[in-house]
Amino acid sequence: MTMKNLCWIRRDLRLHDHHALSMALKNGEETYITFIFDETILKKLTSPIDRRITFIMDSLKEIEVSLNKLGASLIVRYGDPKVEIPKLVDELKINGLYFNRDYEPSAKKRDEDITKNLQKKGIDIFSFKDHVFYEKTEVLNGQREVYKVFTPYKNKWLETFRSQESVVANYKCNLKKLKTNKNSNSLLKVDWYKIINFIETESILKGGTTHALKRLENFKKNISNYKMARDIPALNQTSNLSAYIRMGNLSIRDMIRMSIEGFDEGHSTWLSEIIWRDFYQVILDAYPKVETHCFKAEYDKIEWAGSNAHFKLWCEGKTGYPIVDAAMRCLNESGLMHNRLRMVVASFLTKTLLVDWRKGEHYFAEKLLDYDLAANNGGWQWSASTGVDAQPYFRIFNPYNQSEKFDSDGLFIKEWCPELKLFSSKLIHYPHESDMVEQIEAKCFIGKDYPHPIVSYKGQKEKALAMYKAIK
Ligand SMILES: Cc1cc2nc3c(=O)[nH]c(=O)nc-3n(C[C@H](O)[C@H](O)[C@H](O)COP(=O)(O)OP(=O)(O)OC[C@H]3O[C@@H](n4cnc5c(N)ncnc54)[C@H](O)[C@@H]3O)c2cc1C
Structure with missing residues (x-):
């Protein structure tokens, strides 16, 4: 046989x-x-x-x-x-x-x-x-349990990695043994979009291993700068490989191999991000309830005070907070969003607009090209302070400070909110504070060409703290 x-x-x-x-x-x-x-x-x-x-x-x-x-x-x-x-x-x-x-x-x-x-x-x-480097049983704490804090997890991950010889296996695939099937319904000859009821669309990132490996090669040139440049969206100096690793055009081992080619801070910081990826996969595997519930059960008692109207404006990039609007418009147009901005908009939705993190998570799930349940859920619950090893609830990103720090000249804002592009690099973060002369010079009238802030950050901060404290 x-x-x-x-x-x-x-x-x-x-x-x-x-x-x-x-x-x-x-x-x-x-x-x-x-x-x-x-x-x-x-x-x-x-x-x-x-x-x-x-x-x-x-x-x-x-x-x-x-x-x-x-x-x-x-x-x-x-x-x-x-x-x-x-x-x-x-x-x-x-x-x-x-x-x-x-x-x-x-x-x-x-x-x-x-x-x-x-x-x-x-x-x-x-x-x-195949999809992760280490599964949930491979990196355990002293009690043989899954880690719930990232730093000790990462240390143990690295210790395990270093203790194994030729640890980054490369699985050889002898494709000559692959067979053909007469009923294979070729993708090249049959209109599969029609069969599955979808319409072909353009994407900034084109799928496939050739593109993925080219991007990986290109990123090699920048990886040493990764630690310094990774937080500045306008520089676009992260790898942009998340969609390729999500769909498996690349293997996790391809990524790890590259991260250990050099010994500078760029390489080690990038490896650390990949370890975050493993961490969230392990959390989802070990605690599947996080798909619908807060990792920290007490936070399921939060009564989210935000409105649907504010949620809708957040989705559309019409909040009157330029960095948030630019990020959301970028997501809507391209399916992509820089990591720093994901944190900014997630914090803004949950802790400034007081909207349940699950609504934001679902919106990202609809839009992101690299959508991955484990990473997305992990990122949202981290931002909302409801997750495993999340930031504390009283740490609330100030969108203005984030904007000035990570988009100091407003280059990213100008790309996605072009109506603001003539404001000075100071005012572009607070266009609502401009006077009439400045608005005339910028050819942008606040309330007409660009919205007033839909809420006051300071006022909402107090409400957020009260909302979180109420469950304690
Ligand atoms: C609210 C929120 C939602 C997110 N949703 C997703 C998602 O759906 N899919 C997704 O892949 N990432 C998600 N992330 C993590 C991170 O933002 C993206 O992986 C990163 O922006 C992808 O860009 P890059 O490939 O240039 O990453 P790089 O900075 O080059 O990092 C290399 C790789 O490491 C992995 N990685 C980096 N950061 C993280 C992280 N914090 N958590 C898990 N893996 C990470 C990714 O696979 C990434 O491609 C989310 C983060 C937040 C805060």
């Missing part, structure tokens, strides 16, 4: 350094590779124009071109994976199903259901660590 394996790719859209694929190829005589457009996920998306779909489609097309060159194919289906995967297993007479583990609660449930179902039919299931 021929040993036939099926490798199911999901958020690992690449053919190199792929743990599950390398093992499927190693253990089988024939291996098929499939991607399922999951209707249960796609039907929840609110708009038929979604950059992430185009990003995924481009990534898959690149995979298919590579496979076609080898005489193999990518099997693409649309439907519920709980139905489609068993169907494929039957059709192709598969012996073993291979996939990389996903730590999101709904994905874990889906994988458990499929595993149980197929195991009953005698199919072997193999799942692998």
Whole structure:
């Protein structure tokens, strides 16, 4: 009997350094590779124009071109994976199903259901660590528990890393053993956008491993400056790799390998950010309740006093706080937002507009090209002070100070709020404080061309402190 394996790719859209694929190829005589457009996920998306779909489609097309060159194919289906995967297993007479583990609660449930179902039919299931560097059982505290504070977690992560020889494995994928399937429904020949009911759109970042590796190479030139430059949005000196790592165009090992190529502060700070990524994945895996609840249970008692009207203005970038508006307009237009600005707008929504962090989190989930439940939830709960190792509740970002500090000449504001571009680099942070002459000179009238601040930061700060203190 021929040993036939099926490798199911999901958020690992690449053919190199792929743990599950390398093992499927190693253990089988024939291996098929499939991607399922999951209707249960796609039907929840609110708009038929979604950059992430185009990003995924481009990534898959690149995979298919590579496979076609080898005489193999990518099997693409649309439907519920709980139905489609068993169907494929039957059709192709598969012996073993291979996939990389996903730590999101709904994905874990889906994988458990499929595993149980197929195991009953005698199919072997193999799942692998690939999406993170260390899983929740690998970096534990003295009581053999998951860390709830980042710094000791990071120290233990680094200690574990240093204690292992040739720790950054590179999984070789012998693609010549991949097989073709006559019902593979080529992405290159069939209009898949139509099948799944989406419309192709432009994206600043184009999906696929070629683009990802090029970006990684380019970032090598800047990584030494990362510690200094990473907080200034207008410099655009972070890697911009988050969408590629989210969709798996790159492996986490590609990222780690680069972070240890140098020994300066730039490299170590970048590695630290990647460790944050692992940390939040572990938290979501170990505490799935964070998807809907505050990590610190007492904060679920907060009575969020903010209004829907303010939430809407925040979404639209019309709050009258230039740094917040610029960041939100950038998100709406591009699907991207710099990390510093994510912290600024999240703090503003929760602690200045007093709106529940879950509303902001959901809005980001709709818009971000790099949307990842673990990182997004971690970032929101950190900003709202409700999360694991979050900032204390009384630490409230002052949007004016943040703006002056991290966008001192207002370059980022000018890019996304062009109506403010003629204000001086001082007034651009507080255009509502300008007098009529200054507004005439700037060709921008506050209240007409740009809104007055929708709330007073100082007044709201007091309310926020009272709101948080009320649960103590
Ligand atoms: C409110 C909020 C929401 C966020 N939502 C997401 C999200 O949905 N998806 C996402 O990938 N990141 C999210 N982040 C984390 C961070 O903002 C982005 O990862 C980063 O801006 C991506 O840009 P980059 O690739 O240039 O990052 P770099 O600065 O180059 O960092 C390298 C990589 O490390 C990882 N990383 C960096 N910072 C963090 C962090 N704080 N938490 C987890 N991983 C990190 C990312 O994979 C990133 O690509 C969020 C942060 C906040 C405060």
